[in-house]
Amino acid sequence: MIGEEVQIFGFGSFFRDLKTYNDIDLLLLHRDLSPCSRQFAIACKRGLGGSGLKLHITMLSSPEEKSLGFIESSRAKKIHTIRRDEIDEGIQRLLKIIKDRTEQKLTAATK
Numbered sequence: 001m002i003g004e005e006v007q008i009f010g011f012g013s014f015f016r017d018l019k020t021y022n023d024i025d026l027l028l029l030h031r032d033l034s035p036c037s038r039q040f041a042i043a044c045k046r047g048l049g050g051s052g053l054k055l056h057i058t059m060l061s062s063p064e065e066k067s068l069g070f071i072e073s074s075r076a077k078k079i080h081t082i083r084r085d086e087i088d089e090g091i092q093r094l095l096k097i098i099k100d101r102t103e104q105k106l107t108a109a110t111k
Contacts, residue, residue: 004040004084006030008094009076012056016075019105023054024098027076033061044082047091053098 012025026048030041041059048055058070065071079097082090 004031004036006041006044006082007078008080008082009071010079011074011076014101014105015077015079019108021105023056025056025074026058027065027070027074028057028059029065029071030059030061032063037061040084040087043087044091047087048094051095053095053102 007029009027009029010025011027012023013021014024028041028044031037038061045057045059048057060068060070070076080090080094082094
């Protein structure tokens with residue numbers, strides 16, 4: 001579907017400004033349970049898998065998230081959106097956001 005997108009939220013210790021963390025928790029929030037929406041979210045997850053970063057990825061549709069209240073209960077923060085028409089660029093931008101934040105944490109830890 002044209003216009004398909006996945007919203008990326010960060011949660012957990014990495015995104016709570018803690019100096020130590022075990023992994024980087026991400027929520028990939030996709031539109032609904034349609035095959036198109038799910039397949040796009042899976043493609044995004046696969047694209048992130050080869051990053052070399054220790055990512056822990058949760059995928060939910062918008063209706064599932066609303067039912068669970070996941071964003072609120074995990075204090076997740078939206079950090080990026082990946083659109084179908086620019087999936088590779090979107091993944092690269094997301095990885096840059098995460099790597100920049102990792103660098104900031106390393107710099108802060110050495111002060």
